[in-house]
Amino acid sequence: MITWSILLIGFLIFLGSLCLHIIIWRINTPKNYFFALLVVFVAIPLAVGVIVINWLKVFYIAPIEWFSILFLYFSFVGAYILSYPAIQASCPSLLMLLIIGGSTSRGITYVELKSGFDSSALVETRLQDLIDSGFAVESNDYYTITKLGKLVLRPFMLLRKLLGLPMGRG
Protein backbone atom coordinates (compact mmCIF):
# COMPACT_ATOMS: atom_id res chain seq x y z
CA MET A 1 0.00 0.00 0.00
CA ILE A 2 1.12 3.53 -0.78
CA THR A 3 1.27 5.96 2.12
CA TRP A 4 0.93 9.74 2.13
CA SER A 5 4.64 10.02 3.04
CA ILE A 6 5.66 8.21 -0.18
CA LEU A 7 3.63 10.69 -2.22
CA LEU A 8 5.03 13.63 -0.28
CA ILE A 9 8.69 12.53 -0.46
CA GLY A 10 8.48 11.78 -4.20
CA PHE A 11 6.90 15.16 -4.83
CA LEU A 12 9.39 17.04 -2.63
CA ILE A 13 12.42 15.45 -4.34
CA PHE A 14 10.98 16.53 -7.69
CA LEU A 15 10.30 20.03 -6.39
CA GLY A 16 13.89 20.26 -5.09
CA SER A 17 15.31 19.14 -8.47
CA LEU A 18 13.04 21.61 -10.26
CA CYS A 19 14.28 24.49 -8.07
CA LEU A 20 17.90 23.49 -8.75
CA HIS A 21 17.12 23.35 -12.48
CA ILE A 22 15.60 26.86 -12.43
CA ILE A 23 18.57 28.29 -10.49
CA ILE A 24 21.20 26.72 -12.79
CA TRP A 25 19.35 27.71 -15.97
CA ARG A 26 18.86 31.29 -14.77
CA ILE A 27 22.59 31.58 -14.06
CA ASN A 28 23.69 29.99 -17.31
CA THR A 29 21.59 27.86 -19.68
CA PRO A 30 23.68 24.76 -20.52
CA LYS A 31 24.45 24.22 -24.20
CA ASN A 32 24.00 20.44 -24.05
CA TYR A 33 20.70 20.68 -22.24
CA PHE A 34 19.88 16.97 -22.38
CA PHE A 35 23.04 15.99 -20.50
CA ALA A 36 22.53 18.86 -18.04
CA LEU A 37 18.93 17.78 -17.36
CA LEU A 38 20.13 14.22 -16.66
CA VAL A 39 22.67 15.56 -14.16
CA VAL A 40 20.11 17.80 -12.40
CA PHE A 41 17.21 15.34 -12.37
CA VAL A 42 19.02 11.98 -12.10
CA ALA A 43 22.65 12.17 -10.94
CA ILE A 44 22.33 14.84 -8.25
CA PRO A 45 19.11 13.51 -6.60
CA LEU A 46 20.51 9.96 -6.60
CA ALA A 47 23.82 11.13 -5.09
CA VAL A 48 22.01 13.18 -2.44
CA GLY A 49 19.67 10.24 -1.78
CA VAL A 50 22.57 7.83 -1.26
CA ILE A 51 24.21 10.28 1.18
CA VAL A 52 20.98 10.76 3.11
CA ILE A 53 20.32 7.02 3.36
CA ASN A 54 23.81 5.68 4.02
CA TRP A 55 25.70 8.37 5.89
CA LEU A 56 23.28 10.55 7.72
CA LYS A 57 20.72 7.83 8.56
CA VAL A 58 18.18 10.58 9.10
CA PHE A 59 15.19 8.33 8.70
CA TYR A 60 14.50 4.79 7.62
CA ILE A 61 12.59 4.03 4.47
CA ALA A 62 12.06 0.41 3.41
CA PRO A 63 13.45 -0.61 -0.03
CA ILE A 64 9.96 -1.21 -1.44
CA GLU A 65 8.95 2.30 -0.36
CA TRP A 66 12.06 3.71 -2.05
CA PHE A 67 11.01 1.93 -5.21
CA SER A 68 7.57 3.58 -5.04
CA ILE A 69 9.13 6.98 -4.34
CA LEU A 70 11.60 6.67 -7.22
CA PHE A 71 8.90 5.41 -9.56
CA LEU A 72 6.77 8.46 -8.76
CA TYR A 73 9.78 10.78 -9.00
CA PHE A 74 10.96 9.41 -12.37
CA SER A 75 7.45 9.53 -13.81
CA PHE A 76 7.49 13.29 -13.03
CA VAL A 77 11.04 13.64 -14.39
CA GLY A 78 10.18 11.78 -17.61
CA ALA A 79 7.17 14.02 -18.15
CA TYR A 80 9.21 17.16 -17.52
CA ILE A 81 12.25 16.21 -19.63
CA LEU A 82 9.97 15.30 -22.53
CA SER A 83 8.15 18.64 -22.21
CA TYR A 84 11.42 20.55 -22.12
CA PRO A 85 12.12 20.61 -25.90
CA ALA A 86 8.86 22.53 -26.42
CA ILE A 87 10.21 25.21 -24.08
CA GLN A 88 13.83 25.18 -25.21
CA ALA A 89 13.16 24.84 -28.95
CA SER A 90 10.41 27.48 -29.10
CA CYS A 91 7.75 25.08 -30.38
CA PRO A 92 6.37 26.79 -33.55
CA SER A 93 2.81 25.46 -33.03
CA LEU A 94 2.55 26.97 -29.58
CA LEU A 95 4.16 30.16 -30.79
CA MET A 96 1.59 30.37 -33.60
CA LEU A 97 -1.20 30.05 -31.05
CA LEU A 98 0.32 32.88 -28.99
CA ILE A 99 0.58 35.09 -32.09
CA ILE A 100 -2.98 34.29 -33.25
CA GLY A 101 -4.35 34.60 -29.71
CA GLY A 102 -2.56 37.93 -29.29
CA SER A 103 -3.96 39.35 -32.54
CA THR A 104 -7.19 41.26 -32.92
CA SER A 105 -10.56 39.47 -32.87
CA ARG A 106 -10.47 39.51 -36.71
CA GLY A 107 -7.47 37.17 -36.57
CA ILE A 108 -4.34 37.16 -38.66
CA THR A 109 -3.53 36.32 -42.29
CA TYR A 110 -0.98 33.68 -43.32
CA VAL A 111 1.38 36.39 -44.59
CA GLU A 112 1.20 38.22 -41.25
CA LEU A 113 1.70 34.97 -39.37
CA LYS A 114 4.67 33.99 -41.53
CA SER A 115 6.28 37.41 -41.23
CA GLY A 116 6.27 36.92 -37.48
CA PHE A 117 8.70 34.01 -37.72
CA ASP A 118 12.42 34.11 -38.18
CA SER A 119 12.39 31.60 -41.06
CA SER A 120 16.07 30.68 -40.89
CA ALA A 121 15.82 29.95 -37.15
CA LEU A 122 13.10 27.36 -37.77
CA VAL A 123 15.59 24.94 -39.35
CA GLU A 124 19.08 26.25 -38.64
CA THR A 125 18.76 26.40 -34.87
CA ARG A 126 17.49 22.81 -34.84
CA LEU A 127 20.46 21.71 -36.96
CA GLN A 128 22.80 23.47 -34.54
CA ASP A 129 21.02 21.70 -31.65
CA LEU A 130 21.67 18.35 -33.32
CA ILE A 131 25.37 19.20 -33.58
CA ASP A 132 25.58 20.52 -30.01
CA SER A 133 23.95 17.32 -28.72
CA GLY A 134 26.30 15.10 -30.76
CA PHE A 135 23.48 13.71 -32.93
CA ALA A 136 24.95 15.11 -36.17
CA VAL A 137 28.25 16.50 -37.41
CA GLU A 138 28.97 19.20 -39.95
CA SER A 139 32.00 19.25 -42.21
CA ASN A 140 32.45 21.53 -45.26
CA ASP A 141 28.74 22.40 -45.21
CA TYR A 142 27.78 18.69 -45.27
CA TYR A 143 25.73 17.32 -42.40
CA THR A 144 25.96 13.66 -41.35
CA ILE A 145 24.06 11.74 -38.69
CA THR A 146 26.27 10.24 -35.93
CA LYS A 147 25.94 6.83 -34.26
CA LEU A 148 24.35 8.58 -31.28
CA GLY A 149 21.91 10.29 -33.64
CA LYS A 150 20.93 6.92 -35.12
CA LEU A 151 20.52 5.54 -31.62
CA VAL A 152 18.07 8.36 -30.83
CA LEU A 153 16.24 8.10 -34.15
CA ARG A 154 15.70 4.32 -34.29
CA PRO A 155 13.20 4.05 -31.39
CA PHE A 156 11.07 6.72 -33.12
CA MET A 157 11.21 4.76 -36.39
CA LEU A 158 10.23 1.60 -34.53
CA LEU A 159 7.33 3.40 -32.80
CA ARG A 160 5.96 4.65 -36.12
CA LYS A 161 6.27 1.15 -37.57
CA LEU A 162 4.38 -0.36 -34.62
CA LEU A 163 1.64 2.23 -35.04
CA GLY A 164 1.42 1.59 -38.78
CA LEU A 165 2.29 5.20 -39.58
CA PRO A 166 4.87 6.76 -41.92
CA MET A 167 7.52 9.00 -40.35
CA GLY A 168 6.09 12.30 -39.15
CA ARG A 169 6.30 15.43 -41.29
CA GLY A 170 8.08 17.34 -38.56
Add this chain to the structure above:
Amino acid sequence: MLVVSPILILALHAVVSRYFTRYKPAVSRQIVCAICILIGHIPMAMSLWYFVMIDVQEALPTILYSLVVYNAIGYSYFHIFNMSETARRIRLLYELYLAGQLKSSDISSSYNPQDILLVRIDRLISMGQIKQADNRYILDGYFLYYVAKVVAFWGNLIKSPMMKLFVR
Protein backbone atom coordinates in the same frame (compact mmCIF):
# COMPACT_ATOMS: atom_id res chain seq x y z
CA MET B 1 0.15 -2.71 -13.64
CA LEU B 2 1.62 0.82 -13.56
CA VAL B 3 5.03 -0.56 -14.57
CA VAL B 4 3.57 -2.15 -17.71
CA SER B 5 1.21 0.74 -18.48
CA PRO B 6 3.43 2.17 -21.29
CA ILE B 7 3.18 -1.20 -23.08
CA LEU B 8 -0.57 -1.20 -22.54
CA ILE B 9 -0.89 2.30 -24.01
CA LEU B 10 1.36 1.38 -26.94
CA ALA B 11 -0.63 -1.80 -27.70
CA LEU B 12 -3.94 0.05 -27.52
CA HIS B 13 -2.56 2.90 -29.61
CA ALA B 14 -1.20 0.48 -32.26
CA VAL B 15 -4.68 -1.00 -32.73
CA VAL B 16 -6.65 2.26 -32.59
CA SER B 17 -4.13 4.14 -34.76
CA ARG B 18 -4.38 1.52 -37.52
CA TYR B 19 -8.20 1.72 -37.38
CA PHE B 20 -8.22 5.52 -37.64
CA THR B 21 -5.54 5.57 -40.37
CA ARG B 22 -7.68 3.22 -42.44
CA TYR B 23 -11.22 4.42 -41.76
CA LYS B 24 -10.94 7.95 -40.38
CA PRO B 25 -7.67 9.44 -41.63
CA ALA B 26 -8.87 13.03 -41.12
CA VAL B 27 -8.88 12.70 -37.33
CA SER B 28 -5.82 14.31 -35.75
CA ARG B 29 -3.21 11.70 -34.75
CA GLN B 30 -2.59 13.57 -31.52
CA ILE B 31 -6.27 13.30 -30.62
CA VAL B 32 -6.18 9.54 -31.35
CA CYS B 33 -3.16 9.18 -29.05
CA ALA B 34 -4.84 11.20 -26.28
CA ILE B 35 -8.00 9.05 -26.58
CA CYS B 36 -5.90 5.87 -26.12
CA ILE B 37 -4.29 7.30 -22.98
CA LEU B 38 -7.72 8.23 -21.61
CA ILE B 39 -9.10 4.74 -22.36
CA GLY B 40 -6.11 3.29 -20.48
CA HIS B 41 -7.63 4.66 -17.26
CA ILE B 42 -10.24 1.90 -17.41
CA PRO B 43 -7.93 -1.15 -17.05
CA MET B 44 -5.87 0.85 -14.54
CA ALA B 45 -8.93 1.52 -12.39
CA MET B 46 -10.10 -2.09 -12.71
CA SER B 47 -6.75 -3.54 -11.63
CA LEU B 48 -6.59 -1.07 -8.75
CA TRP B 49 -10.07 -2.11 -7.66
CA TYR B 50 -9.18 -5.80 -7.93
CA PHE B 51 -5.81 -5.75 -6.17
CA VAL B 52 -5.90 -3.05 -3.50
CA MET B 53 -9.41 -1.83 -2.93
CA ILE B 54 -10.37 -2.89 0.57
CA ASP B 55 -11.28 0.37 2.19
CA VAL B 56 -11.51 3.55 0.08
CA GLN B 57 -10.27 5.75 2.95
CA GLU B 58 -7.22 3.53 3.45
CA ALA B 59 -6.57 3.16 -0.26
CA LEU B 60 -6.81 6.91 -1.01
CA PRO B 61 -3.02 7.50 -1.25
CA THR B 62 -2.74 4.43 -3.51
CA ILE B 63 -5.51 5.70 -5.78
CA LEU B 64 -3.92 9.15 -5.96
CA TYR B 65 -0.46 7.66 -6.54
CA SER B 66 -1.75 5.45 -9.37
CA LEU B 67 -3.64 8.33 -10.95
CA VAL B 68 -0.63 10.65 -10.82
CA VAL B 69 1.90 8.06 -12.05
CA TYR B 70 -0.33 6.71 -14.82
CA ASN B 71 -1.06 10.20 -16.12
CA ALA B 72 2.61 11.19 -15.94
CA ILE B 73 3.49 8.07 -17.95
CA GLY B 74 0.63 8.76 -20.37
CA TYR B 75 1.79 12.37 -20.74
CA SER B 76 5.35 11.15 -21.44
CA TYR B 77 4.05 8.67 -24.01
CA PHE B 78 2.06 11.43 -25.68
CA HIS B 79 5.19 13.58 -25.92
CA ILE B 80 7.25 10.74 -27.40
CA PHE B 81 4.54 10.14 -29.99
CA ASN B 82 4.19 13.85 -30.64
CA MET B 83 7.96 14.15 -31.15
CA SER B 84 7.81 11.36 -33.73
CA GLU B 85 5.02 13.30 -35.45
CA THR B 86 6.09 16.94 -35.15
CA ALA B 87 9.68 17.37 -33.92
CA ARG B 88 11.87 19.24 -36.35
CA ARG B 89 14.98 17.56 -34.99
CA ILE B 90 13.58 14.07 -35.53
CA ARG B 91 12.56 15.01 -39.08
CA LEU B 92 16.05 16.42 -39.75
CA LEU B 93 17.71 13.33 -38.28
CA TYR B 94 15.51 11.17 -40.49
CA GLU B 95 16.43 13.17 -43.60
CA LEU B 96 20.14 12.77 -42.73
CA TYR B 97 19.63 9.07 -42.01
CA LEU B 98 17.96 8.49 -45.40
CA ALA B 99 20.45 10.53 -47.42
CA GLY B 100 23.65 9.59 -45.60
CA GLN B 101 24.81 13.20 -45.77
CA LEU B 102 23.21 16.45 -46.87
CA LYS B 103 24.31 19.97 -47.72
CA SER B 104 22.51 22.75 -45.86
CA SER B 105 20.95 23.90 -49.16
CA ASP B 106 19.56 20.35 -49.72
CA ILE B 107 18.02 20.43 -46.26
CA SER B 108 16.40 23.81 -46.91
CA SER B 109 14.85 22.55 -50.15
CA SER B 110 13.45 19.32 -48.69
CA TYR B 111 12.35 20.81 -45.37
CA ASN B 112 11.74 24.52 -45.71
CA PRO B 113 10.24 27.01 -43.23
CA GLN B 114 7.08 27.41 -45.32
CA ASP B 115 6.36 23.66 -45.05
CA ILE B 116 6.99 23.80 -41.30
CA LEU B 117 4.37 26.53 -40.87
CA LEU B 118 1.77 25.07 -43.25
CA VAL B 119 1.95 21.60 -41.68
CA ARG B 120 1.41 23.14 -38.26
CA ILE B 121 -1.52 25.25 -39.43
CA ASP B 122 -3.19 22.10 -40.83
CA ARG B 123 -2.52 20.25 -37.59
CA LEU B 124 -3.94 23.02 -35.40
CA ILE B 125 -7.05 23.21 -37.59
CA SER B 126 -7.59 19.42 -37.44
CA MET B 127 -7.17 19.57 -33.65
CA GLY B 128 -9.84 22.29 -33.47
CA GLN B 129 -7.47 24.85 -31.98
CA ILE B 130 -7.62 27.40 -34.81
CA LYS B 131 -9.93 28.02 -37.75
CA GLN B 132 -9.77 29.94 -40.97
CA ALA B 133 -12.36 32.58 -41.77
CA ASP B 134 -12.05 35.09 -44.63
CA ASN B 135 -8.43 34.06 -45.18
CA ARG B 136 -7.62 34.92 -41.58
CA TYR B 137 -6.72 32.58 -38.74
CA ILE B 138 -8.47 32.90 -35.41
CA LEU B 139 -8.50 30.81 -32.25
CA ASP B 140 -11.13 28.10 -32.23
CA GLY B 141 -10.26 26.25 -29.02
CA TYR B 142 -8.44 27.62 -26.01
CA PHE B 143 -6.81 24.48 -24.55
CA LEU B 144 -3.51 24.63 -26.46
CA TYR B 145 -3.51 28.43 -26.29
CA TYR B 146 -3.41 28.24 -22.49
CA VAL B 147 -0.80 25.45 -22.70
CA ALA B 148 1.27 27.84 -24.87
CA LYS B 149 0.89 30.57 -22.24
CA VAL B 150 2.11 28.23 -19.48
CA VAL B 151 5.05 27.08 -21.64
CA ALA B 152 5.93 30.73 -22.43
CA PHE B 153 5.82 31.59 -18.71
CA TRP B 154 8.04 28.62 -17.85
CA GLY B 155 10.43 29.48 -20.70
CA ASN B 156 10.86 32.98 -19.28
CA LEU B 157 11.41 31.55 -15.80
CA ILE B 158 14.34 29.42 -16.97
CA LYS B 159 15.59 32.13 -19.33
CA SER B 160 14.70 30.24 -22.46
CA PRO B 161 12.24 32.74 -23.91
CA MET B 162 9.80 31.11 -26.26
CA MET B 163 9.35 34.20 -28.37
CA LYS B 164 12.89 33.95 -29.77
CA LEU B 165 11.49 32.65 -33.07
CA PHE B 166 9.23 35.66 -33.25
CA VAL B 167 10.98 38.49 -35.06
CA ARG B 168 8.58 41.42 -34.75
